[in-house]
Amino acid sequence: MPPKIAVVTGANSGIGFETAKELAAQDYYVVMVCRNLNKAARSAQIITQQTGAAVDIMQADLASFASIHNFAQNYLNRYDRLDILINNAGLYSDSPQQTEDGYELTMGVNFLGTYLLTRLLLPALLKTEKSRIVNIASRAGFYGKINLAKPFHGPHGFRGYSASKLAQIWFTISLAEELKDKGILVNAVSPGRGATNIWRGESLMMKIVRPFMLRSAQSAAECAKTGLYVALAPEDEITTGLTFEKSKPLPYNQRCLDYQPRQQLMQLAQDIIQG
Numbered sequence: 001m002p003p004k005i006a007v008v009t010g011a012n013s014g015i016g017f018e019t020a021k022e023l024a025a026q027d028y029y030v031v032m033v034c035r036n037l038n039k040a041a042r043s044a045q046i047i048t049q050q051t052g053a054a055v056d057i058m059q060a061d062l063a064s065f066a067s068i069h070n071f072a073q074n075y076l077n078r079y080d081r082l083d084i085l086i087n088n089a090g091l092y093s094d095s096p097q098q099t100e101d102g103y104e105l106t107m108g109v110n111f112l113g114t115y116l117l118t119r120l121l122l123p124a125l126l127k128t129e130k131s132r133i134v135n136i137a138s139r140a141g142f143y144g145k146i147n148l149a150k151p152f153h154g155p156h157g158f159r160g161y162s163a164s165k166l167a168q169i170w171f172t173i174s175l176a177e178e179l180k181d182k183g184i185l186v187n188a189v190s191p192g193r194g195a196t197n198i199w200r201g202e203s204l205m206m207k208i209v210r211p212f213m214l215r216s217a218q219s220a221a222e223c224a225k226t227g228l229y230v231a232l233a234p235e236d237e238i239t240t241g242l243t244f245e246k247s248k249p250l251p252y253n254q255r256c257l258d259y260q261p262r263q264q265l266m267q268l269a270q271d272i273i274q275g
């Protein structure tokens, strides 16, 4: 039997690194998808040293549709299965920035890039029995507001971040519905506040907020636990379309459940990636 394969985006640091390391320890062949190959090589070396497992590294910048297409093509040429896709790569941007394709960076990476990468890897997920997709979202998504008149050119900062995380939760629910008869489970995760590199930036706001975010934050390894649970738990413990926190499903609020805006956002994303 070929080895089970797990793809982890943003696997070079923080929650993604801890997730990749544990999956490697659990005998998955891990493909670390990172934008910076030097950082990825250093992290891969640590994983191999600590687990004895070989890993693969592939390059993708989720702020570039061309880079995501290039990665997915390489992946599908190299592998014919995908057991677990962990969409972990993400950022918080405390200044206005854009992706290569001209979209607000936070929404562009956390949602649009993740959306495109997932769609492009679906052929491998569909070929693999009982595959799973785990989107590392955030509790912030429950408070997100998305202006559907210009969802991909919205604000940066916390408003952009929470909007992008709501979009990830909506994507999780929509994709779970779409794939429910195809044997792929799709869930999201709120990993909890973690002491990672995500809270970076030089704005006054970030300087004030960062110590608060890091105070009593959990370790990245602790934050990785729920995503690992959702990826690895026995089938009878996991359904689909849910968001988990501390390894339990969170009850959705009305914002997460709103059907019309969710459908509209998914259609807009689909229109964009189809060009």
Ligand SMILES: NC(=O)c1ccc[n+]([C@@H]2O[C@H](COP(=O)([O-])OP(=O)(O)OC[C@H]3O[C@@H](n4cnc5c(N)ncnc54)[C@H](OP(=O)(O)O)[C@@H]3O)[C@@H](O)[C@H]2O)c1
Pocket (backbone or CB within 6 Å): 009, 010, 011, 012, 013, 014, 015, 016, 034, 035, 036, 039, 060, 061, 062, 063, 087, 088, 089, 090, 091, 109, 136, 137, 138, 139, 190, 191, 192, 193, 194, 195, 196, 197, 198, 199, 220
């Ligand atoms: N830490 C928390 O408190 C917290 C709370 C809720 C949710 N989350 C979510 O957890 C996930 C992991 O974050 P983390 O806390 O572990 O932070 P992190 O250490 O900064 O890790 C983020 C990862 O995403 C990668 N990434 C960022 N932009 C990318 C791009 N354009 N293309 C490809 N990769 C990119 C980073 O690569 P580089 O190293 O090259 O920058 C890094 O590997 C994120 O989705 C985040 O929103 C975190």
